[in-house]
Amino acid sequence: MAIEWTANDESGTVRLAETLAGWAAPGTVLALDGDLGAGKTRFSQAYARGIGVKDVVNSPTFTIIKEYQGALPLYHMDVYRLSEPEADELGLDEYFFGDGVTIVEWASLIEALLPPERLEMYIAHLGGDARRIAIKGIGPRYAAWVRDLQRMGAR
Ligand SMILES: Nc1ncnc2c1ncn2[C@@H]1O[C@H](COP(=O)(O)OP(=O)(O)OP(=O)(O)O)[C@@H](O)[C@H]1O
Ligand SMILES: [Mg+2]
Incomplete structure:
Protein backbone atom coordinates (compact mmCIF):
# COMPACT_ATOMS: atom_id res chain seq x y z
CA MET A 1 0.00 0.00 0.00
CA ALA A 2 1.82 3.14 -1.21
CA ILE A 3 0.66 6.72 -1.68
CA GLU A 4 2.11 10.13 -2.38
CA TRP A 5 1.73 13.21 -0.22
CA THR A 6 2.47 16.47 -1.99
CA ALA A 17 4.35 15.02 10.47
CA GLU A 18 1.72 16.35 12.86
CA THR A 19 -0.86 13.92 11.52
CA LEU A 20 1.45 10.96 11.98
CA ALA A 21 2.49 12.22 15.43
CA GLY A 22 -1.15 12.00 16.43
CA TRP A 23 -1.00 8.25 15.75
CA ALA A 24 2.26 7.66 17.66
CA ALA A 25 2.38 4.56 19.85
CA PRO A 26 5.14 2.56 21.54
CA GLY A 27 7.07 0.69 18.87
CA THR A 28 6.21 3.05 16.03
CA VAL A 29 8.99 3.03 13.44
CA LEU A 30 9.29 5.63 10.69
CA ALA A 31 11.93 4.86 8.07
CA LEU A 32 12.90 8.05 6.20
CA ILE A 51 4.31 14.31 20.28
CA GLY A 52 5.10 17.03 22.78
CA VAL A 53 8.90 17.18 22.69
CA LYS A 54 9.93 20.62 23.97
CA ASP A 55 13.70 20.34 23.38
CA VAL A 56 15.24 21.55 20.15
CA VAL A 57 15.65 18.64 17.75
CA ASN A 58 18.85 18.80 15.72
CA SER A 59 20.11 16.68 12.86
CA PRO A 60 21.57 13.49 14.38
CA THR A 61 24.08 13.03 11.54
CA PHE A 62 27.03 13.27 13.93
CA THR A 63 25.48 11.94 17.13
CA ILE A 64 23.87 9.00 15.25
CA ILE A 65 21.12 8.55 17.87
CA LYS A 66 19.44 11.22 19.98
CA GLU A 67 16.73 10.52 22.52
CA TYR A 68 13.99 13.01 23.40
CA GLN A 69 11.05 12.86 25.79
CA GLY A 70 7.54 13.87 24.79
CA ALA A 71 4.27 12.12 25.56
CA LEU A 72 6.45 9.11 24.77
CA PRO A 73 10.17 8.77 24.04
CA LEU A 74 11.47 9.67 20.61
CA TYR A 75 14.60 7.98 19.27
CA HIS A 76 15.89 10.03 16.35
CA MET A 77 18.66 8.41 14.29
CA ASP A 78 20.67 9.24 11.22
CA VAL A 79 22.56 6.24 9.90
CA TYR A 80 24.15 8.02 6.93
CA ARG A 81 27.64 7.62 8.36
CA LEU A 82 27.28 4.02 9.49
CA SER A 83 27.95 0.78 7.73
CA GLU A 84 25.38 -1.95 8.28
CA PRO A 85 27.74 -3.93 10.59
CA GLU A 86 28.38 -0.76 12.63
CA ALA A 87 24.66 -0.13 12.93
CA ASP A 88 24.15 -3.75 13.96
CA GLU A 89 26.54 -3.17 16.90
CA LEU A 90 24.20 -0.49 18.26
CA GLY A 91 21.48 -3.02 19.06
CA LEU A 92 18.77 -1.07 17.28
CA ASP A 93 16.03 -3.53 18.24
CA GLU A 94 16.14 -2.01 21.73
CA TYR A 95 14.82 1.16 20.13
CA PHE A 96 12.54 -0.33 17.49
CA PHE A 97 10.72 -2.56 19.96
CA GLY A 98 11.01 -0.17 22.91
CA ASP A 99 8.57 2.21 24.57
CA GLY A 100 8.89 5.04 22.12
CA VAL A 101 8.84 6.10 18.49
CA THR A 102 11.92 5.59 16.33
CA ILE A 103 12.62 7.80 13.33
CA VAL A 104 15.51 6.66 11.14
CA GLU A 105 16.98 9.02 8.56
CA TRP A 106 18.62 7.18 5.63
CA ALA A 107 16.91 3.99 6.78
CA SER A 108 17.39 2.18 3.46
CA LEU A 109 21.13 2.03 4.19
CA ILE A 110 20.39 -0.43 7.01
CA GLU A 111 17.40 -2.14 5.44
CA ALA A 112 18.36 -5.59 6.71
CA LEU A 113 18.28 -4.31 10.29
CA LEU A 114 14.88 -2.60 10.13
CA PRO A 115 11.91 -4.20 11.87
CA PRO A 116 9.51 -6.09 9.59
CA GLU A 117 6.68 -3.61 10.19
CA ARG A 118 7.28 0.09 9.58
CA LEU A 119 6.18 3.20 7.74
CA GLU A 120 8.56 4.01 4.88
CA MET A 121 8.80 7.52 3.51
CA TYR A 122 10.86 8.88 0.64
CA ILE A 123 11.04 12.67 0.36
CA ALA A 124 11.92 14.04 -3.08
CA HIS A 125 12.53 17.60 -4.25
CA LEU A 126 9.99 18.93 -6.72
CA GLY A 127 11.64 22.33 -7.14
CA GLY A 128 11.65 25.26 -4.72
CA ASP A 129 10.01 24.31 -1.45
CA ALA A 130 7.76 21.66 -2.99
CA ARG A 131 8.28 18.02 -2.04
CA ARG A 132 6.74 14.72 -3.02
CA ILE A 133 6.64 12.27 -0.12
CA ALA A 134 6.09 8.65 -1.13
CA ILE A 135 4.65 6.71 1.80
CA LYS A 136 4.45 2.95 2.12
CA GLY A 137 2.93 1.11 5.04
CA ILE A 138 4.50 -2.26 5.76
CA GLY A 139 2.41 -4.38 8.11
CA PRO A 140 -1.28 -4.02 9.01
CA ARG A 141 -0.99 -1.10 11.43
CA TYR A 142 0.95 1.03 8.97
CA ALA A 143 -1.20 -0.02 6.02
CA ALA A 144 -4.20 1.34 7.95
CA TRP A 145 -2.38 4.65 8.46
CA VAL A 146 -1.73 4.89 4.74
CA ARG A 147 -5.42 4.34 4.04
CA ASP A 148 -6.27 7.12 6.51
CA LEU A 149 -3.80 9.46 4.80
CA GLN A 150 -5.40 8.62 1.50
CA ARG A 151 -8.77 9.66 2.92
CA MET A 152 -7.12 12.96 3.89
CA GLY A 153 -6.22 13.67 0.30
CA ALA A 154 -2.98 11.83 -0.42
CA ARG A 155 -3.25 9.87 -3.63
N1 LIG B 1 8.43 21.30 1.87
C1 LIG B 1 9.50 21.24 2.68
N2 LIG B 1 9.63 20.20 3.53
C2 LIG B 1 10.72 20.09 4.34
N3 LIG B 1 11.73 20.98 4.37
C3 LIG B 1 11.65 22.03 3.54
C4 LIG B 1 10.54 22.21 2.66
N4 LIG B 1 10.74 23.35 1.96
C5 LIG B 1 11.89 23.85 2.34
N5 LIG B 1 12.47 23.08 3.29
C6 LIG B 1 13.80 23.35 3.89
O1 LIG B 1 14.66 22.36 3.39
C7 LIG B 1 15.64 22.03 4.37
C8 LIG B 1 15.57 20.54 4.68
O2 LIG B 1 16.68 20.22 5.46
P1 LIG B 1 16.75 18.91 6.34
O3 LIG B 1 17.95 19.04 7.17
O4 LIG B 1 15.44 18.66 6.99
O5 LIG B 1 16.97 17.81 5.19
P2 LIG B 1 17.42 16.30 5.38
O6 LIG B 1 16.64 15.52 4.38
O7 LIG B 1 17.34 15.90 6.79
O8 LIG B 1 18.95 16.40 4.94
P3 LIG B 1 20.13 15.33 5.16
O9 LIG B 1 20.09 14.49 3.92
O10 LIG B 1 21.36 16.17 5.24
O11 LIG B 1 19.84 14.58 6.42
C9 LIG B 1 15.32 22.88 5.61
O12 LIG B 1 16.13 24.03 5.57
C10 LIG B 1 13.86 23.25 5.40
O13 LIG B 1 13.56 24.50 6.01
MG1 LIG C 1 18.79 15.11 8.10
Whole structure:
Protein backbone atom coordinates (compact mmCIF):
# COMPACT_ATOMS: atom_id res chain seq x y z
CA MET A 1 0.00 0.00 0.00
CA ALA A 2 1.82 3.14 -1.21
CA ILE A 3 0.66 6.72 -1.68
CA GLU A 4 2.11 10.13 -2.38
CA TRP A 5 1.73 13.21 -0.22
CA THR A 6 2.47 16.47 -1.99
CA ALA A 7 3.83 19.28 0.17
CA ASN A 8 3.77 22.59 -1.68
CA ASP A 9 5.98 24.11 1.00
CA GLU A 10 7.27 23.39 4.48
CA SER A 11 3.81 23.62 6.00
CA GLY A 12 2.72 20.61 3.95
CA THR A 13 5.54 18.52 5.38
CA VAL A 14 4.73 19.78 8.87
CA ARG A 15 1.07 18.85 8.42
CA LEU A 16 2.00 15.27 7.48
CA ALA A 17 4.35 15.02 10.47
CA GLU A 18 1.72 16.35 12.86
CA THR A 19 -0.86 13.92 11.52
CA LEU A 20 1.45 10.96 11.98
CA ALA A 21 2.49 12.22 15.43
CA GLY A 22 -1.15 12.00 16.43
CA TRP A 23 -1.00 8.25 15.75
CA ALA A 24 2.26 7.66 17.66
CA ALA A 25 2.38 4.56 19.85
CA PRO A 26 5.14 2.56 21.54
CA GLY A 27 7.07 0.69 18.87
CA THR A 28 6.21 3.05 16.03
CA VAL A 29 8.99 3.03 13.44
CA LEU A 30 9.29 5.63 10.69
CA ALA A 31 11.93 4.86 8.07
CA LEU A 32 12.90 8.05 6.20
CA ASP A 33 14.85 8.34 3.00
CA GLY A 34 15.18 10.93 0.30
CA ASP A 35 17.33 13.46 -1.42
CA LEU A 36 20.06 15.29 0.52
CA GLY A 37 18.44 18.25 2.22
CA ALA A 38 14.94 17.16 1.22
CA GLY A 39 13.50 17.57 4.70
CA LYS A 40 13.99 14.37 6.69
CA THR A 41 15.22 16.31 9.70
CA ARG A 42 12.60 19.05 9.22
CA PHE A 43 9.92 16.33 9.20
CA SER A 44 11.41 14.81 12.36
CA GLN A 45 11.37 18.19 14.14
CA ALA A 46 7.69 18.69 13.37
CA TYR A 47 6.92 15.12 14.44
CA ALA A 48 8.80 15.63 17.72
CA ARG A 49 6.83 18.77 18.43
CA GLY A 50 3.67 16.87 17.56
CA ILE A 51 4.31 14.31 20.28
CA GLY A 52 5.10 17.03 22.78
CA VAL A 53 8.90 17.18 22.69
CA LYS A 54 9.93 20.62 23.97
CA ASP A 55 13.70 20.34 23.38
CA VAL A 56 15.24 21.55 20.15
CA VAL A 57 15.65 18.64 17.75
CA ASN A 58 18.85 18.80 15.72
CA SER A 59 20.11 16.68 12.86
CA PRO A 60 21.57 13.49 14.38
CA THR A 61 24.08 13.03 11.54
CA PHE A 62 27.03 13.27 13.93
CA THR A 63 25.48 11.94 17.13
CA ILE A 64 23.87 9.00 15.25
CA ILE A 65 21.12 8.55 17.87
CA LYS A 66 19.44 11.22 19.98
CA GLU A 67 16.73 10.52 22.52
CA TYR A 68 13.99 13.01 23.40
CA GLN A 69 11.05 12.86 25.79
CA GLY A 70 7.54 13.87 24.79
CA ALA A 71 4.27 12.12 25.56
CA LEU A 72 6.45 9.11 24.77
CA PRO A 73 10.17 8.77 24.04
CA LEU A 74 11.47 9.67 20.61
CA TYR A 75 14.60 7.98 19.27
CA HIS A 76 15.89 10.03 16.35
CA MET A 77 18.66 8.41 14.29
CA ASP A 78 20.67 9.24 11.22
CA VAL A 79 22.56 6.24 9.90
CA TYR A 80 24.15 8.02 6.93
CA ARG A 81 27.64 7.62 8.36
CA LEU A 82 27.28 4.02 9.49
CA SER A 83 27.95 0.78 7.73
CA GLU A 84 25.38 -1.95 8.28
CA PRO A 85 27.74 -3.93 10.59
CA GLU A 86 28.38 -0.76 12.63
CA ALA A 87 24.66 -0.13 12.93
CA ASP A 88 24.15 -3.75 13.96
CA GLU A 89 26.54 -3.17 16.90
CA LEU A 90 24.20 -0.49 18.26
CA GLY A 91 21.48 -3.02 19.06
CA LEU A 92 18.77 -1.07 17.28
CA ASP A 93 16.03 -3.53 18.24
CA GLU A 94 16.14 -2.01 21.73
CA TYR A 95 14.82 1.16 20.13
CA PHE A 96 12.54 -0.33 17.49
CA PHE A 97 10.72 -2.56 19.96
CA GLY A 98 11.01 -0.17 22.91
CA ASP A 99 8.57 2.21 24.57
CA GLY A 100 8.89 5.04 22.12
CA VAL A 101 8.84 6.10 18.49
CA THR A 102 11.92 5.59 16.33
CA ILE A 103 12.62 7.80 13.33
CA VAL A 104 15.51 6.66 11.14
CA GLU A 105 16.98 9.02 8.56
CA TRP A 106 18.62 7.18 5.63
CA ALA A 107 16.91 3.99 6.78
CA SER A 108 17.39 2.18 3.46
CA LEU A 109 21.13 2.03 4.19
CA ILE A 110 20.39 -0.43 7.01
CA GLU A 111 17.40 -2.14 5.44
CA ALA A 112 18.36 -5.59 6.71
CA LEU A 113 18.28 -4.31 10.29
CA LEU A 114 14.88 -2.60 10.13
CA PRO A 115 11.91 -4.20 11.87
CA PRO A 116 9.51 -6.09 9.59
CA GLU A 117 6.68 -3.61 10.19
CA ARG A 118 7.28 0.09 9.58
CA LEU A 119 6.18 3.20 7.74
CA GLU A 120 8.56 4.01 4.88
CA MET A 121 8.80 7.52 3.51
CA TYR A 122 10.86 8.88 0.64
CA ILE A 123 11.04 12.67 0.36
CA ALA A 124 11.92 14.04 -3.08
CA HIS A 125 12.53 17.60 -4.25
CA LEU A 126 9.99 18.93 -6.72
CA GLY A 127 11.64 22.33 -7.14
CA GLY A 128 11.65 25.26 -4.72
CA ASP A 129 10.01 24.31 -1.45
CA ALA A 130 7.76 21.66 -2.99
CA ARG A 131 8.28 18.02 -2.04
CA ARG A 132 6.74 14.72 -3.02
CA ILE A 133 6.64 12.27 -0.12
CA ALA A 134 6.09 8.65 -1.13
CA ILE A 135 4.65 6.71 1.80
CA LYS A 136 4.45 2.95 2.12
CA GLY A 137 2.93 1.11 5.04
CA ILE A 138 4.50 -2.26 5.76
CA GLY A 139 2.41 -4.38 8.11
CA PRO A 140 -1.28 -4.02 9.01
CA ARG A 141 -0.99 -1.10 11.43
CA TYR A 142 0.95 1.03 8.97
CA ALA A 143 -1.20 -0.02 6.02
CA ALA A 144 -4.20 1.34 7.95
CA TRP A 145 -2.38 4.65 8.46
CA VAL A 146 -1.73 4.89 4.74
CA ARG A 147 -5.42 4.34 4.04
CA ASP A 148 -6.27 7.12 6.51
CA LEU A 149 -3.80 9.46 4.80
CA GLN A 150 -5.40 8.62 1.50
CA ARG A 151 -8.77 9.66 2.92
CA MET A 152 -7.12 12.96 3.89
CA GLY A 153 -6.22 13.67 0.30
CA ALA A 154 -2.98 11.83 -0.42
CA ARG A 155 -3.25 9.87 -3.63
N1 LIG B 1 8.43 21.30 1.87
C1 LIG B 1 9.50 21.24 2.68
N2 LIG B 1 9.63 20.20 3.53
C2 LIG B 1 10.72 20.09 4.34
N3 LIG B 1 11.73 20.98 4.37
C3 LIG B 1 11.65 22.03 3.54
C4 LIG B 1 10.54 22.21 2.66
N4 LIG B 1 10.74 23.35 1.96
C5 LIG B 1 11.89 23.85 2.34
N5 LIG B 1 12.47 23.08 3.29
C6 LIG B 1 13.80 23.35 3.89
O1 LIG B 1 14.66 22.36 3.39
C7 LIG B 1 15.64 22.03 4.37
C8 LIG B 1 15.57 20.54 4.68
O2 LIG B 1 16.68 20.22 5.46
P1 LIG B 1 16.75 18.91 6.34
O3 LIG B 1 17.95 19.04 7.17
O4 LIG B 1 15.44 18.66 6.99
O5 LIG B 1 16.97 17.81 5.19
P2 LIG B 1 17.42 16.30 5.38
O6 LIG B 1 16.64 15.52 4.38
O7 LIG B 1 17.34 15.90 6.79
O8 LIG B 1 18.95 16.40 4.94
P3 LIG B 1 20.13 15.33 5.16
O9 LIG B 1 20.09 14.49 3.92
O10 LIG B 1 21.36 16.17 5.24
O11 LIG B 1 19.84 14.58 6.42
C9 LIG B 1 15.32 22.88 5.61
O12 LIG B 1 16.13 24.03 5.57
C10 LIG B 1 13.86 23.25 5.40
O13 LIG B 1 13.56 24.50 6.01
MG1 LIG C 1 18.79 15.11 8.10
